[in-house]
Amino acid sequence: MLNQLGIVHYLTATYDEAARAQTEALGICRENGDLLGQANALADLGMVRRMTGDLGPSAEASTEALEIYRQLGDRYGEANALRDLGLVRSLTGDYAESEHNAREALAIYTSIGDPVHQAYALNELGVARRLQGDLEGATESHEQALAKYIELGDRFGEANAIRHLGVLHRLRGDQAAAVEAQERAVTIYAELESRGGMAAATAELGVLRRLDGNLVGARSALDSAAAWYAELGDRTGQLEVHNHIGALHLDAVELDRASNRYELALSLARELGVPLQEAHALEGLARCELALGRPEQAADLRSAAKMLHERLGNRHT
Secondary structure, three states, X not given: OHHHHHHHHHHOOOHHHHHHHHHHHHHHHHHHOOHHHHHHHHHXXXXXXXXXXXXXXXXXXXXXXXXXXXXXXXXXXXXXXXXXXXXXXXXXXXXXXXXXXXXXXXXXXXXXXXXHHHHHHHHHHHHHHHHOOOHHHHHHHHHHHHHHHHHHOOHHHHHHHHHHXXXXXXXXXXXXXXXXXXXXXXXXXXXXXXXXXXXXXXXXXXXXXXXXXXXXXXXXXXXXXXXXXXXXXXXXXXHXXXXXXXXXXXXXXXXXXXXXXXXXXXXXXXXXXXHXXXXXXXXXXXXXXXXXXXXXXXXXXXXXXXXHHHHHOOOOO
């Protein structure tokens, strides 16, 4: 019952309550020697920890769940735990491992005939491939996922795939296609009342508007995304938006506000352990320092960002 209550809290984005319920359920299952109950509680706890930005504890919970599912021979649970672990690794910069996890999960879902979760694994595989610079492979994965979602009538998955394809359009420089994709995704998320989805797609629209020089529209979109992420308690989402808002302030030559926002992003990125966003924050601060006539400080910041990018392989975001 506590495990189910935790899932309800997760789905309604009340993450603190979800974590408490899953932790209590885990304790009871351990006392009773219920291995499957332990694995389920750990898997759900890993998802909650990821959403709140507690990436280390999230990976630990998902890894422990994975080990128990394998011990029990529970292939479906194993695949779900692999997917969750891959999502965490895509945030912590372990992109090759993230891709490996997604491929393992996809193979299991295919073997047991689960087309819904095949589509989700394909979407996550696409993200891992994009982060490693394989835009063609990422597009292939997301398009395969999109086709499955449409066939299955899964509107939420459809919006996710469209949103990811929109990011790829932006990286290729096709602004019009990128905007169209994100607007389609926002429409579907709004129909489903998915605040998390709306936040992600609206943040991407903010980036696109800034790139088009529409700073007013960009500010409106990014403020909306920031509010949704704050309401949800999604700290990794908030982190990414901090960097986007910093760039917006920099474009508007609001140097103090840009610097403050990048400092917030840098602190949060280091706390959560998200190296890609840490590098973006350092690059933003370097631009601020250069604009303020402090080239030596800017060079130091750029050097630190370069080291992070080299560690990640200078991949696409």
